[in-house]
Structures are given as structure tokens and as C-alpha cells.
Amino acid sequence: MLGAIALHGIRRAGAGLGEIVAVLGLGIVGQLALQMLRVAGCRVLAFDPLKDRVALALTLGADVATDSPDDAVSSARLLSEGSGVDAVLVAASTASDAPLELAAELARPRARVVMVGVTGMRVPRRPFWQKELTLLLSRASGPGSEEADDEKCGAELSRAYVRWTADRNVGCFLDEVARGTVRVEPLITHRFPIERAREAYDLLRGRRKEPHLGILLTYEDRSAETSFTGPHTLVLRPATVTVKDSIGIGVIGAGLFARTILLPALRTIPALRLRGIAAASGGSARSAGDRFGFEYATTDPKEILGDDEVQAVIIATRHDLHPALVAEALRAGKHVFVEKPLAITVDGLQEVIQAYMHSPRVLMVGHNRRFSPLVQEIKTFLGNTRPLVVVYRVNAGTLAPGHWVYDPVEGGGRWLAEGCHFIDLIQYVTGSEPVQVFARGISPDGVANSLVTIIVFADGSCGLISYVDGSDRGVSRERVDIQGEGIACSLEDFRVATLTRRGRARRIRRWESERGYREELAEWLAAIRGEKPPPVDFASYVANVATCIAVLESARKGGPVPVDITSFLEKDKERVPGGGG
Numbered sequence: 001m002l003g004a005i006a007l008h009g010i011r012r013a014g015a016g017l018g019e020i021v022a023v024l025g026l027g028i029v030g031q032l033a034l035q036m037l038r039v040a041g042c043r044v045l046a047f048d049p050l051k052d053r054v055a056l057a058l059t060l061g062a063d064v065a066t067d068s069p070d071d072a073v074s075s076a077r078l079l080s081e082g083s084g085v086d087a088v089l090v091a092a093s094t095a096s097d098a099p100l101e102l103a104a105e106l107a108r109p110r111a112r113v114v115m116v117g118v119t120g121m122r123v124p125r126r127p128f129w130q131k132e133l134t135l136l137l138s139r140a141s142g143p144g145s146e147e148a149d150d151e152k153c154g155a156e157l158s159r160a161y162v163r164w165t166a167d168r169n170v171g172c173f174l175d176e177v178a179r180g181t182v183r184v185e186p187l188i189t190h191r192f193p194i195e196r197a198r199e200a201y202d203l204l205r206g207r208r209k210e211p212h213l214g215i216l217l218t219y220e221d222r223s224a225e226t227s228f229t230g231p232h233t234l235v236l237r238p239a240t241v242t243v244k245d246s247i248g249i250g251v252i253g254a255g256l257f258a259r260t261i262l263l264p265a266l267r268t269i270p271a272l273r274l275r276g277i278a279a280a281s282g283g284s285a286r287s288a289g290d291r292f293g294f295e296y297a298t299t300d301p302k303e304i305l306g307d308d309e310v311q312a313v314i315i316a317t318r319h320d321l322h323p324a325l326v327a328e329a330l331r332a333g334k335h336v337f338v339e340k341p342l343a344i345t346v347d348g349l350q351e352v353i354q355a356y357m358h359s360p361r362v363l364m365v366g367h368n369r370r371f372s373p374l375v376q377e378i379k380t381f382l383g384n385t386r387p388l389v390v391v392y393r394v395n396a397g398t399l400a401p402g403h404w405v406y407d408p409v410e411g412g413g414r415w416l417a418e419g420c421h422f423i424d425l426i427q428y429v430t431g432s433e434p435v436q437v438f439a440r441g442i443s444p445d446g447v448a449n450s451l452v453t454i455i456v457f458a459d460g461s462c463g464l465i466s467y468v469d470g471s472d473r474g475v476s477r478e479r480v481d482i483q484g485e486g487i488a489c490s491l492e493d494f495r496v497a498t499l500t501r502r503g504r505a506r507r508i509r510r511w512e513s514e515r516g517y518r519e520e521l522a523e524w525l526a527a528i529r530g531e532k533p534p535p536v537d538f539a540s541y542v543a544n545v546a547t548c549i550a551v552l553e554s555a556r557k558g559g560p561v562p563v564d565i566t567s568f569l570e571k572d573k574e575r576v577p578g579g580g581g
Contacts, residue, residue: 003173003182004141004166006033006091009116010040011164012138013087017041020085022076022106024099025092025117026053026065028187028214033089033116034062035182036173043079047072047102048092052211056186069102076106084108084131091117100124100135107133114138141166188214232300234282236289239309246271247528250304250334252325253316254279254288257339262316262366263292265518269525275310276303301325305332312528315339318410319417323348327355330363335528337521339366341420342545344412349545353568362534364524365541367424371516371523374497377508378482378489379429381499385484387460390426393479394418394467396450414449414469419548422465422478423455427540429482432459434547434563439554442468453551542568 006029015021019042023034026048034044038061046062047069048054057065064075076085088103090113097120103113104127114136115121123135140146143157145166157165164172176182189212192200200215202208249272251258266272277294278301279285289297296303304310305328312335315325323343329336342365343349356363369375382388396414405411427433439453449469456462480491488500494513499506526532542565554561 001141001170002028003032003036003177003184004169005029005116005138007036007169007173008140008142008164008166009033009089009091009114009138010036011142011169012136013089013112013114015040015042015087019043019087020045020076020079022047022072022085022088022103023057023062024048024088024090024102026050026057027091027093027117029116030089030091031057031060031187031213032173032182032184033091035060036176038062039176039181045072045075045079045085045106050211053213056213060183060186069098069105072102073105080108085111087112087114090115090119092119093117094119096120097122097124101127104128104131104133107131110134112136142169184214188216190214191216191218193218193220232282233276233296233298233303234286234289235296236286237293237295239295245529246273247312247525248273248275248307248310249312249314250275250307250310251277251288251294251314251316252279252301252304253314253318253339254281254284255316255318258314258316259288259291261517262314262339262521263288265521266314267292268518269522272525273309276307278304301328305329305334311335312337312525318404319344319412320348320410323351326363327351330355330359330361333359333361335362335524337364337366337524340418341365341412341416341548342541344416346549349542349568353542356538362524362527363538363541364520364527364534364536365420365544366520367421367536367544368516368520369421369425369494370428371519371535372494373514373516373519374491374494374508374510375425375428375516377497378491378499381489381501382429382482382484382487385487386430386432387457387462388430388482388484390429390461390463391481392422392426392463392465394422394465395471395473395475395477396467396469397473397477398470413552415451415467415552416548419451419453419465419467419551420544422467423463423544423547424540425480426455426457426461426463426465427544430457430459430461430463432457432461433540433543433565434458434550436560436562437547437550437554438560439551440558441555451551451555453554455547539565539569 010033015037021037021042022045023030024047026046034046034057037044044062046057046065049067051067054065054067066072084107088107090099090103092099099119101124104124109131112134116138143162143165194217197217200217203210203212254277274294276296276298277285277289278298282299285297285299313329315322315338319341322338326336326338343352399405405414405417411417434455435458436456437453439451442450451467453465476493478493482489490498494515495510497508523535527534546565547563550561550563
């Protein structure tokens with residue numbers, strides 16, 4: 001990355017064969033830049049106030065290197081026959097404006113000054129005006145860096161329009177290192193074993209007075225103790241002896257929710273074999289694998305899906321990946337538990353439907369609230385009372401503005417991320433499916449974050465969901481009020497339920513919220529073993545996703561929108577026989 005930053009600065013300067021370029025600041029970026037400038041056929045004048053860095057620059061190929069600003073000015077005139085350098089790369093790190101002032105002295109008329117580092121930015125107007133200098137800023141490693149679409153989603157800018165992107169700059173730099181034209185070994189001045197990392201940071205922060213440049217943290221070589229089954233997979237412990245009727249579990253996704261909610265709940269369920277865990281980051285996969293006792297960790301989900309000793313897969317990735325992973329897991333013959341939402345687009349839902357209809361395996365979505373012990377009490381209390389009016393108030397709290405859930409591709413927005421929970425609970429207590437929605441957005445952008453939604457159900461029941469993003473956390477997060485003929489119930493944060501009939505109220509309290517995480521996993525595993533049927537009909541999942549999408553459509557249109565799942569299911573009316581809803 002540091003090499004790509006230096007290279008992008010050179011490209012911003014437009015430096016080419018035969019030109020004279022000054023590099024101000026000879027840290028790692030400056031030392032790398034001067035080497036690549038030499039490769040490009042430029043002559044290099046290097047400046048830094050530290051003598052040891054000046055000496056290193058000369059060994060790496062600088063034509064002239066000095067620690068004196070006056071010497072730098074005279075050398076620039078000498079190299080350029082009196083006119084000044086063609087470009088200046090400012091690779092320094094200081095609050096002072098001195099680097100810009102020196103750049104103006106070194107430059108010829110109409111030269112380019114490129115700010116690669118971080119310095120004071122009060123431009124000396126008179127020399128910049130007299131010479132008509134161009135001041136350019138260089139952002140990180142090039143087009144695509146610091147851009148979410150490129151860095152997170154893998155979007156790639158066309159070569160026809162942007163020849164050198166951040167990724168291509170990295171590749172170009174690595175090519176030069178491989179060829180030996182750019183050397184990195186001389187930049188390393190210190191090595192510290194990881195156990196002495198504090199000393200390394202003391203040096204970096206200046207608490208330890210000693211010349212330094214590149215600092216490496218080193219790790220004990222444990223290669224003899226480490227076993228890999230492939231380029232992306234690390235064996236954490238020997239395979240366990242299979243217990244009769246145990247189920248081999250593979251997990252894809254090791255984010256905060258998986259680590260703090262799903263995996264702790266999973267570990268309490270007996271007769272499971274925690275086989276493998278996959279995450280985008282090798283460190284995250286290994287950390288979660290070690291903590292929860294998995295046999296191997298990997299960065300490749302295909303390792304999990306292709307493992308014959310994995311019978312069931314838990315998917316807890318970011319939302320946009322759910323449909324493809326669910327479909328792939330079903331096609332691989334795995335039972336699937338996927339965290340909500342099942343899908344955030346119509347195309348994603350169709351992909352899941354196609355795979356499900358051709359798989360005999362159990363598919364379950366993480367709509368945990370219906371499995372809360374208090375919700376079970378309410379369901380029993382309601383009996384056959386219908387229709388019902390359900391009012392669900394959600395105080396969603398606040399997420400950081402840049403949170404991935406707000407990303408329209410990765411997260412789909414807060415409603416698609418969470419609305420499925422509240423719709424599913426109403427589906428469960430009414431025992432009916434939505435047929436129409438009417439929604440109004442009240443958030444600043446008009447739709448996406450805060451919504452009031454009315455849902456009409458096939459049995460005549462009606463649900464109202466008030467979902468507010470950013471309200472005060474002093475009130476409860478979720479409250480549900482349910483009313484029918486001669487009956488009323490309320491549920492506060494899955495801790496307190498009140499059941500009322502004929503004027504008599506019964507209150508049930510719990511020490512902490514019981515949201516049904518362990519119970520839902522237990523139901524899924526019981527269905528896999530054939531001990532129970534799947535607890536939720538697949539058509540109910542389809543209706544849930546269709547309703548979530550219809551809510552946003554209604555909020556955009558400002559009117560009611562029907563919910564009709566027959567268009568989703570009519571192409572594949574018959575499912576292959578097997579365990580499933």
C-alpha cells in the first residue's frame with residue numbers, strides 16, 4: 001500500500017523520462033518514490049532533515065540527496081541548468097508549511113507540486129503566482145481507494161477510462177519489487193518479536209530516541225505445529241470422534257452477531273460437531289474457531305459447502321450474500337440456517353426459491369422472536385381468538401452514518417435488515433399471511449429509515465408497525481400490544497408479558513430478555529433429525545420477504561400495495577420430497 005501511494009503521487013506529477021523530480025521527505029513513501037522515479041527514467045533530487053535518511057537515499061539511487069534546504073536549491077539549479085525541477089513530490093509529515101515553501105523555491109516555472117504526505121497547506125502565494133505552479137493533491141493509492149464500491153464491493157474501473165486504479169498501482173509496484181528494481185529490505189531498520197511490541201510503538205512515538213524507518217513485528221515460527229488443508233484453510237484441532245446422531249455444523253460468517261449471539265447459543269446444544277467456520281478475514285475465522293472449538297477455520301466458504309462431514313450450514317454474513325450462499329448450500333445438499341433477512345431483493349428471493357424447490361433439506365431463517373418463551377406463552381393464551389389487532393412499536397436506536405446496513409447493496413437499509421423480524425412475529429401470533437400493506441416514511445430521506453406500516457392479513461387481522469430510527473434509548477426497544485375479542489396481551493422487550501382476559505391480568509417476568517436465539521436453533525436441529533417438522537412453512541418466508549419489499553414500495557408510492565406470493569411460487573409448485581416446510 002505504501003508503494004502504491006508513492007506510485008500514485010508520481011502519476012499525479014506526470015513525471016517521465018528525462019525529467020528532474022525533487023522528493024521532499026525521505027520516510028518509507030519518499031524512499032520508495034525515488035526508486036520508482038529512477039525506474040521511470042527521471043533524475044532525482046532528495047531532501048530530508050535527517051542525515052541517515054539522506055545517506056540511504058543515495059544508496060537507493062538518488063542523483064543528489066541533502067539535509068540542507070540551501071543545498072537543495074543550489075542542486076536543483078545545477079541539475080536543471082538554472083531553471084528548476086520539473087516536479088516536486090512532497091512526502092513529508094509535519095504541521096509546518098516549510099515543505100511547500102521549499103517546493104516553490106526548487107520548482108521551475110509551470111512545474112507541478114504534488115502533496116503526497118501531510119504538511120501545513122498555507123501556500124506561499126507570491127512564488128506560486130510568479131511561477132504559475134500547479135499544486136496537486138494525491139489521494140492514497142489512486143482511483144478506487146477510500147471508495148466503498150471499489151474497496152468493499154470489488155467494483156473495478158474500466159481500463160479504457162482509468163488506466164491506473166489503486167489495485168493496479170499495487171500490482172505495478174509489486175511487479176517492480178519482484179524484478180528487483182525497487183528494494184524494500186534497506187528500509188527495514190528494526191525488528192521486534194510480537195512480545196516486545198510495546199517497545200516498537202515507543203520507538204514509533206518518539207519515546208525512545210533512536211533513528212528508525214521501517215519497523216517489523218516478528219512472530220515465532222510455528223509452521224511445524226500448523227496444518228493447512230488448502231491455501232485458505234487452517235486446521236485448528238484434530239477431528240473429533242463422531243458421536244451417534246451428532247450433526248456436523250459449518251458456519252459462514254464470524255461477525256459481531258455470530259460471535260456474541262449465535263455461536264454462544266449453538267455451543268449450549270448437545271450432539272453437535274463444530275466442524276468448520278469461514279470468514280472474510282483469516283484472523284476473524286481463526287479467532288472464532290479457537291474460541292468456540294471448531295476443527296478448522298477458512299476464508300473460503302466453498303471449503304464449508306464442499307465438506308462431506310458438514311451436514312448443516314449456518315449463514316451469518318452481510319445481507320446481500322444471503323441468497324447466493326443459501327442457494328449454493330442447498331444445492332450442495334446441506335441443511336441451512338440463515339440469519340435474517342432471507343433476501344433483500346426480488347431477484348435474491350427468486351434465487352432461493354429455485355434452489356429450495358429442488359432440495360429436500362431443511363431451510364430456516366433467523367426470525368428468532370417467534371421462539372421467545374414469552375411469545376410462546378402469548379400464542380397459547382390467544383388460542384383461536386381471531387381476528388387480532390397487533391401494534392408493534394420499535395425504537396431502533398441509532399447506527400453510525402457509515403454503517404454497512406445503510407449501504408443499499410450490502411445491507412439494504414434498516415427496514416429490510418430488521419423489518420422481517422416484526423412482520424414474522426405478527427405472522428406467527430395471527431397464524432395468517434399478509435395480503436396488503438400501506439406505509440409512510442417519516443425519516444429525513446422520506447422512506448428508508450423510519451416507517452409507520454399497516455399490514456392487512458388474510459384472516460382479517462391487522463398489524464401496525466412503528467419503526468423509528470434514532471429515537472431516544474431511554475424507552476424500551478420493542479413493545480407489542482395484541483387485542484382481540486375479550487382478550488388483550490402486551491410484551492415489553494421480551495422480558496415482561498401481560499395477559500388479560502375478562503378483566504383479570506396475569507404478568508410474567510424474566511430476569512433478562514428472552515429473544516429465542518437458542519430455541520430457534522434447537523428447533524432447526526430437531527427438524528434436521530426428523531424429530532419435528534420444520535417450524536415455519538417456506539411460503540411464510542416468501543411472504544415475509546415480499547411484504548418487506550412491498551412496504552418500501554408503498555412508502556415510495558404513497559398508497560396501498562398488495563402482497564401476492566403466487567407470482568413467486570407458481571413456476572415450481574411441487575417440491576422434491578424430503579425434510580422441509
